[in-house]
Amino acid sequence: MLNALKVRWAQGYQTVDHIRQVELNQRFRGLPVIESRACPEDCQACVEVCPSQAIQLSPVRIDLGKCIFCPDCSKVCPAEKIHFTPDYHLSCNEREGLVVGSQTQHPAVKTEERIKQIFGRSLKLRSVSAGGCNGCEMELNALANVNFDMGRFGIEFTASPRHADGLVLTGPISENMAPALQATFDAIPSPKIVIAVGACGISGGVFAASPALDRRFLEKIPVDLYIPGCPPHPLTFLNGLLDLLGKKYS
Numbered sequence: 001m002l003n004a005l006k007v008r009w010a011q012g013y014q015t016v017d018h019i020r021q022v023e024l025n026q027r028f029r030g031l032p033v034i035e036s037r038a039c040p041e042d043c044q045a046c047v048e049v050c051p052s053q054a055i056q057l058s059p060v061r062i063d064l065g066k067c068i069f070c071p072d073c074s075k076v077c078p079a080e081k082i083h084f085t086p087d088y089h090l091s092c093n094e095r096e097g098l099v100v101g102s103q104t105q106h107p108a109v110k111t112e113e114r115i116k117q118i119f120g121r122s123l124k125l126r127s128v129s130a131g132g133c134n135g136c137e138m139e140l141n142a143l144a145n146v147n148f149d150m151g152r153f154g155i156e157f158t159a160s161p162r163h164a165d166g167l168v169l170t171g172p173i174s175e176n177m178a179p180a181l182q183a184t185f186d187a188i189p190s191p192k193i194v195i196a197v198g199a200c201g202i203s204g205g206v207f208a209a210s211p212a213l214d215r216r217f218l219e220k221i222p223v224d225l226y227i228p229g230c231p232p233h234p235l236t237f238l239n240g241l242l243d244l245l246g247k248k249y250s
């Protein structure tokens with residue numbers, strides 16, 4: 001018993017306190033910075049190497065809703081225009097806001113007053129893995145651990161859609177999972193929100209062109225929050241959601 005207490009004491013306080021300002025290791029690949037200097041003529045190296053068709057040229061822009069942060073574009077660029085920073089504030093409530101270039105604004109989440117009023121004090125979410133690799137789900141699981149402790153903000157995952165206020169979509173939506181996704185959404189009582197997580201959930205990611213997908217769900221149902229990444233960092237999810245809810249936190 002004494003040994004167990006000693007170990008617990010040595011572990012100290014493990015919860016991330018300042019989820020807004022905490023600095024991640026420099027090796028973490030978050031927000032890309034795109035320099036404004038000109039590309040060499042006819043160069044398309046970044047477009048050709050990108051596995052998820054996330055890059056547009058003239059000027060260079062990266063769609064964070066498609067990017068898997070590999071980061072091959074920055075390696076092949078002869079002009080060294082693309083760098084990845086450890087900035088994990090990547091979420092946005094508008095799809096267009098995820099496209100970043102040298103002149104674009106930082107992706108941001110606007111607080112939705114209607115959502116804040118209804119769910120600001122308590123939000124229960126039902127997660128649906130619609131054909132993904134389980135990477136996003138592992139990061140969502142981490143939100144409940146002692147480090148991120150999402151429950152302290154009144155946000156939790158729930159086992160039944162009947163008890164949920166919102167749907168968290170991961171995965172590119174395989175044909176086989178499309179009916180389950182729709183059924184889960186239908187089972188959540190209104191009002192409800194939808195959160196698309198990861199490159200797969202947002203755009204189909206590297207599977208976007210697969211004939212095995214059925215993404216018509218997203219043509220009918222509006223998304224309230226996009227959380228980019230492959231997989232997204234738990235802090236990306238947490239900061240985005242707290243911004244959407246207008247929650248006060250240190």
Ligand code: SF4
Pocket residue numbers: 046049050051052053054055062066067068069070071072073074
């Ligand atoms: S880091 Fe993103 S934009 Fe760059 S090559 Fe990889 S997937 Fe494409």
Ligand code: SF4
Pocket residue numbers: 038039040043044045046047057060076077078079080081082
């Ligand atoms: S960003 Fe780099 S790799 Fe891409 S077109 Fe410009 S110079 Fe070429």
